[in-house]
């Protein structure tokens with residue numbers, strides 16, 4: 001555990017990109033942890049080499065919660081300086097973001113330092129644990145989740161460079177993983193199991209025979225293949241057909257209304273390592 005003045009964790013590659021977290025952001029925008037929050041404080045933990053994804057997160061969530069506030073935390077002091085300079089440009093009105101966007105940046109790690117004893121309703125940590133060891137995941141979840149407001153959620157996941165493949169785990173305030181979500185760009189999709197390359201750290205090494213997540217992705221691929229017969233009606237229809245079949249086969253898919261987005265959510269137990 002880090003001392004008071006040293007953020008918990010370590011500096012890793014800062015790769016980020018405009019718009020690449022759109023799939024997970026639109027999921028957070030509909031989450032009760034945000035919509036019902038007494039204090040809609042959202043932390044973007046490990047925002048990377050640029051502060052842009054925190055600004056985008058704010059813009060997307062503000063449509064659902066106009067009073068949302070985003071605090072970007074980074075363990076690399078140079079990246080905090082960089083984002084703070086970017087924020088000055090936002091305030092000056094020389095970017096496409098609202099000059100008065102409720103966004104700030106600070107130095108911090110898994111201990112999630114927030115001012116004045118406030119507790120975040122949501123912590124989004126995307127592409128952060130990917131560069132840690134699998135054995136470090138549970139501890140990082142515990143440390144972050146312990147900072148959440150009651151009913152809050154930690155959203156921890158991974159995506160590809162341009163956000164066409166995104167997966168995330170929702171973790172509750174007791175550090176218990178509750179669900180896995182997968183969101184894919186359906187146009188041109190060959191196999192949904194492409195998501196295996198971008199699974200959250202807790203699952204990425206588990207896509208091997210005998211593991212539940214492997215069985216799930218194999219079943220998803222098989223239904224996607226079978227649904228090729230309805231391809232002329234478009235990839236969304238094909239995806240919905242595949243998910244219907246998966247559900248009929250007993251996979252406990254949730255959030256049917258979001259299937260049209262190329263998204264699916266399953267309870268954690270359905271894919272959890274034994």
Ligand SMILES: C[S@@+](CC[C@H](N)C(=O)[O-])C[C@H]1O[C@@H](n2cnc3c(N)ncnc32)[C@H](O)[C@@H]1O
Pocket residue numbers: 007008009010011012013014015016017020021045046047048049053073074075076079108109110125126127128
């Ligand atoms: C690959 S970047 C991800 C950027 C952004 N979240 C995204 O998905 O586009 C990972 C960032 O997480 C930061 N990081 C790693 N461990 C951290 C920790 N414990 N607390 C805060 N930031 C951390 C790294 O310094 C790096 O800038």
